[in-house]
Amino acid sequence: MTDLKSISMRMSWPGSDYKVKVKTCDNEFKRSHIINGTKLNLVHLRLKLSLLGVAIKHYNRPMDWIKALRDLIRLRRKFLGNHRLRKMVYAGGKYYMGLYTPGWNSSVYKNFIAAQLNDFKEIKSKTNRFNNVFIAITKKCALQCDHCYEWENLNKKDVLSTKEIKQIIEKLQFYGVGQFQFSGGEPLLRIDTLEEVVALASKKTDCWIATSGFKFTNENAKRLKKSGLTGIIISLDHFIPEKHNAFRHFKDAYYWVEQAICNAHDQNLVVALSVCVTREFVSHDNLMSYMHLAKKFNIAFVQFLEPKPIGHYKNMNVTLDQEHLQILEKFFLKMNFDSEFETFPIITYHGYYQRRQGCYSAGIKGFYVDTDGDINACPFCNKKSGNVLDVCFEDHITTLQRIGCNNYN
Numbered sequence: 432m433t434d435l436k437s438i439s440m441r442m443s444w445p446g447s448d449y450k451v452k453v454k455t456c457d458n459e460f461k462r463s464h465i466i467n468g469t470k471l472n473l474v475h476l477r478l479k480l481s482l483l484g485v486a487i488k489h490y491n492r493p494m495d496w497i498k499a500l501r502d503l504i505r506l507r508r509k510f511l512g513n514h515r516l517r518k519m520v521y522a523g524g525k526y527y528m529g530l531y532t533p534g535w536n537s538s539v540y541k542n543f544i545a546a547q548l549n550d551f552k553e554i555k556s557k558t559n560r561f562n563n564v565f566i567a568i569t570k571k572c573a574l575q576c577d578h579c580y581e582w583e584n585l586n587k588k589d590v591l592s593t594k595e596i597k598q599i600i601e602k603l604q605f606y607g608v609g610q611f612q613f614s615g616g617e618p619l620l621r622i623d624t625l626e627e628v629v630a631l632a633s634k635k636t637d638c639w640i641a642t643s644g645f646k647f648t649n650e651n652a653k654r655l656k657k658s659g660l661t662g663i664i665i666s667l668d669h670f671i672p673e674k675h676n677a678f679r680h681f682k683d684a685y686y687w688v689e690q691a692i693c694n695a696h697d698q699n700l701v702v703a704l705s706v707c708v709t710r711e712f713v714s715h716d717n718l719m720s721y722m723h724l725a726k727k728f729n730i731a732f733v734q735f736l737e738p739k740p741i742g743h744y745k746n747m748n749v750t751l752d753q754e755h756l757q758i759l760e761k762f763f764l765k766m767n768f769d770s771e772f773e774t775f776p777i778i779t780y781h782g783y784y785q786r787r788q789g790c791y792s793a794g795i796k797g798f799y800v801d802t803d804g805d806i807n808a809c810p811f812c813n814k815k816s817g818n819v820l821d822v823c824f825e826d827h828i829t830t831l832q833r834i835g836c837n838n839y840n
C-alpha cells in the first residue's frame with residue numbers, strides 16, 4: 432500500500448476560511464507535472480514542428496502544409512478563443528495539452544493529428560474515424576451518487592462478456608480511435624476484464640478509466656499500468672471529504688479518491704479529477720478551493736461536468752442557470768489562461784467548448800457504448816441507436832448523427 436502522509440491545509444478565500452486534511456504521498460511530485468514559461472515555449476515549438484512533419488508526410492504541396500497548420504490553429508481557436516497557451520502536462524514521458532488529446536509525441540498523437548487534417552483536406556492513408564469513445568464495461572457499483580447517469584442500470588446483471596468487449600475494441604479500432612475511456616458502473620469491479628481489454632486496446636489507442644477511485648489499489652494500479660493504461664479520471668465532487676462522501680452516499684468515497692490519486696501517481700499515470708458542478712457547488716470560492724486541493728494532489732486536469740436531468744437526477748431541477756454558467760466560464764478562462772494560475776491543473780470544460788462549437792460526440796468524433804453494447808450520443812444523452820456489434824453499425828452511427836446531441840446543437 433502506498434504510504435500516505437496527512438498534511439493540514441488552510442483554505443482561505445474571501446468568504447471562506449477553513450482547514451482540511453490532505454493526504455499526500457512521497458512519489459507524487461517527482462514525475463508528472465505542469466510545465467509553463469520557457470520550458471512550455473520550447474516544447475510547444477517542437478510540437479508545432481512535429482505538426483508540420485505530419486502535414487509534410489500526408490500532403491505533397493507546400494501550400495497545403497501551410498494551410499493545414501492554419502487549419503489546426505483555426506480549430507484550436509474555435510474551441511478556446513484567441514488565448515495564449517499557458518501550460519501543458521508532462522506525464523509518463525509525454526506532454527498533454529488536453530484531457531481528450533493523446534500525449535505528444537506518440538504514434539497515437541500523430542494519428543490523431545492526421546485525422547484532424549483529413550477533415551481539412553482528405554489524406555490518402557487511413558485515419559482515425561473517432562477521437563474518443565466511452566465504453567461502460569460493468570453495471571456494478573458500490574456507490575450511489577446523486578448524479579449517476581447509469582442509475583437505472585446499476586447493479587443489474589452484466590450483459591457483455593469479456594470476449595464481446597474485446598470484439599467491440601477490435602471493431603472500433605478497425606475504424607480508428609484516438610482514446611478509449613472505460614467506465615461503468617465502477618470499472619475496477621471488473622478488474623480482470625479491464626486488464627485484458629486495456630492490454631488489447633492500448634497497442635493502438637490511449638486508454639483511460641473513469642472511476643470513483645474505489646478499489647484502485649496499488650496492486651490494481653500496477654496491473655493496469657502494465658497493460659498500457661495512460662491515465663485515470665477520478666470523480667471528486669467536493670473538496671470537503673464529508674460533502675463528497677454525502678454526494679456519493681458512501682462513507683469511504685473520499686478515502687478511495689486519495690488512495691487512487693497516490694496509486695496512480697505511483698505508476699506514473701496521468702491523473703485527472705472530475706467534478707459535477709452542481710447548482711449548490713458553483714461559486715468562485717468553492718471552485719478556487721477545489722483547484723487548490725487539486726494542485727496539492729498534483730493533478731494534471733480537472734474536468735467540469737454540468738449536472739443533467741437524467742439517471743438519478745431524472746425529472747429534477749438540476750440544470751445550471753446563466754448565472755452559474757457565467758461563473759464557470761469566467762473561472763475556466765482565468766484558471767487556464769491567466770499567468771497567475773500557470774502552476775494549477777488545466778481545466779477541461781465541455782460545456783464551454785460545446786456552447787461555441789456544438790457537440791463533437793453523437794457519432795461525429797465520438798460516442799458512448801453503454802453496458803448493453805448499445806451506442807448513445809454521450810454518457811449524458813442516453814438514447815440508444817443500435818448495438819455496436821451489429822453488422823449495420825455504420826447505419827447506427829448515421830442515425831446517431833442525425834438525432835444529434837440533445838443539448839448543444
Ligand code: SF4
Binds near residue numbers: 572579580581642
Ligand atoms: S456515478 Fe459512477 S460511481 Fe457513482 S453510482 Fe454511478 S456508476 Fe457508481
